[in-house]
Amino acid sequence: xxxxxxxxxxxxxxxxxxxxxxxxxxxxxxxxxxxxxxxxxxxxxxxxxxxxxxxxxxxxxxxxxxxxxxxxxxxxxxxxxxxxxxxxxxxxxxxxxxxxxxxxxxxxxxxxxxxxxxxxxxxxxxxxxxxxxxxxxxxxxxxxxxxxxxxxxxxxxxxxxxxxxxxxxxxxxxxxxxxxxxxxxxxxxxxxxxxxxxxxxxxxxxxxxxxxxxxxxxxxxxxxxxxxxxxxxxxxxxxxxxxxxxxxxxxxxxxxxxxxxxxxxx
Amino acid sequence: xxxxxxxxxxxxxxxxxxxxxxxxxxxxxxxxxxxxxxxxxxxxxxxxxxxxxxxxxxxxxxxxxxxxxxxxxxxx
Numbered sequence: 001x002x003x004x005x006x007x008x009x010x011x012x013x014x015x016x017x018x019x020x021x022x023x024x025x026x027x028x029x030x031x032x033x034x035x036x037x038x039x040x041x042x043x044x045x046x047x048x049x050x051x052x053x054x055x056x057x058x059x060x061x062x063x064x065x066x067x068x069x070x071x072x073x074x075x076x077x078x079x080x081x082x083x084x085x086x087x088x089x090x091x092x093x094x095x096x097x098x099x100x101x102x103x104x105x106x107x108x109x110x111x112x113x114x115x116x117x118x119x120x121x122x123x124x125x126x127x128x129x130x131x132x133x134x135x136x137x138x139x140x141x142x143x144x145x146x147x148x149x150x151x152x153x154x155x156x157x158x159x160x161x162x163x164x165x166x167x168x169x170x171x172x173x174x175x176x177x178x179x180x181x182x183x184x185x186x187x188x189x190x191x192x193x194x195x196x197x198x199x200x201x202x203x204x205x206x207x208x209x210x211x212x213x214x215x216x217x218x219x220x221x222x223x224x225x226x227x228x229x230x231x232x233x234x235x236x237x238x239x240x241x242x243x244x245x246x247x248x249x250x251x252x253x254x255x256x257x258x259x260x261x262x263x264x265x266x
Numbered sequence: 267x268x269x270x271x272x273x274x275x276x277x278x279x280x281x282x283x284x285x286x287x288x289x290x291x292x293x294x295x296x297x298x299x300x301x302x303x304x305x306x307x308x309x310x311x312x313x314x315x316x317x318x319x320x321x322x323x324x325x326x327x328x329x330x331x332x333x334x335x336x337x338x339x340x341x342x
Contacts, residue, residue: 013332111292113285114301115310154312160325161318179328183340185310189281191335196280251284252276258288 002216004233014239015232021246024075025082031073034081034093037136039128043121046105050129052092053085060142060174061090061133063126065152069098069250080147090141092129096151097122098250100257110258115185119158126159127171145175153178154185195244201237214238 025031035054038047051072062084066077072093081091095101097118103110106125109117126146133141148156160176182188202210217233234242279288286303293301301309308314319325331341 013330013334016330016332017334109292109296111284111289113289113310114293114306154310157312157319157325158315160322161315173324175324175326176322177326177328180330180333180335181312181327182335183312184307184337186282186285186307187337187340188335189285193280193282247281248277251279251281252273255276255279255284255288256273 002220003213004217004220006233006235008235008237010234011236011239014236014243015234017243018232018234018239020076022075023079025079027082030082030085031078034078037132039125039132041106041125041128043108043124044106048094048105048125048128049101050092050094051081052090052133053081054090054137054140055085055088058139058142059089060145061092061130062145062147063129063173064091064093065122065146065148065155066093066096067150067152068247069096069151069254071095071099071101076149080149084147089145092133094122094125094129097155098151098254100253100260103254103257104260112254113185115154115158119155119162122155123159123162123170127169130171143174144171145177146173147177147179148181149179150181153181157181192244192247195240196248198237198240198244210238211241214242218242 030053031051033053034051036049036051038049040046041048049072064077064080064084066072066074066080070077072095077093081093084091097103097107097112102121102125103112107118107121109121112118130141130144146156146159148154156176157178160173162170199207199211214234217238221232232239285306290301290303290306293299312319329336329341
């Protein structure tokens with residue numbers, strides 16, 4: 001049984017980050033109303049899936065990519081789509097370039113992280129998706145906007161400054177919105193590595209127990225009705241470690257996906 | 267080797283290890299030797315695209331000042 005007694009100080013910025021994990025869509029049926037289609041990515045010869053919600057009449061379309069490693073159906077991704085849709089815009093969600101779905105079907109590099117390659121791959125995918133949607137639903141999509149969270153924002157900002165080229169006729173966008181995007185990726189990941197080592201701040205004699213208790217608290221909270229209004233019962237070390245651990249698991253999945261035999265040989 | 271043991275081994279890899287040892291080596295084996303650690307650091311730094319970003323009036327940024335991934339120099 002988890003010990004919920006708080007020992008030590010809390011860090012609001014870290015707690016807000018942890019709470020963002022629990023941000024989700026409000027209408028439980030919203031994901032079911034989305035349609036899933038796929039597009040052939042010429043460079044990989046594979047089909048990339050995407051999900052979209054159209055309005056009944058023509059309106060500016062918003063393409064959404066979530067944060068590092070997240071799938072297009074992850075709760076934060078669908079929550080952004082719901083927000084966009086309920087404000088009158090069609091929403092289209094694509095998985096992060098660091099998610100196995102994108103890596104396996106649309107990446108030209110086995111290992112994601114190099115922005116010129118990953119950003120270009122995303123741009124190609126969005127071009128294919130936009131073309132497919134316009135073929136399926138003529139005159140339903142208006143001007144185009146990008147909305148990216150964290151790493152998704154970084155890719156979209158790269159796309160926004162990419163000059164048009166005649167080599168690959170990539171679409172252009174009328175608006176780019178980047179939310180909480182890192183400025184220097186390497187600085188960001190060095191912080192995540194530092195966070196993962198936060199457990200070393202505990203006394204060695206107490207470390208295993210503290211780690212276990214932190215995970216037990218997460219498990220208990222996951223079963224309960226945790227809302228955005230709920231104050232999370234984690235001190236600074238626990239919050240820091242949980243964020244570092246979450247991103248370390250994402251890195252594990254990235255490396256695992258890259259090592260998987262299903263990855264296209266370049 | 268079981269998936270669990272592979273996962274345990276992978277978990278020892280930090281994000282910086284991934285970039286320095288995996289990604290740089292990968293691009294080198296692909297013949298893209300221009301993707302060095304320094305080149306990658308520049309390419310993944312938004313300040314590299316500063317002029318283009320500032321010149322684009324259609325970009326909107328939403329940033330939290332207490333974002334732990336940003337340093338004070340990033341918020342300038």
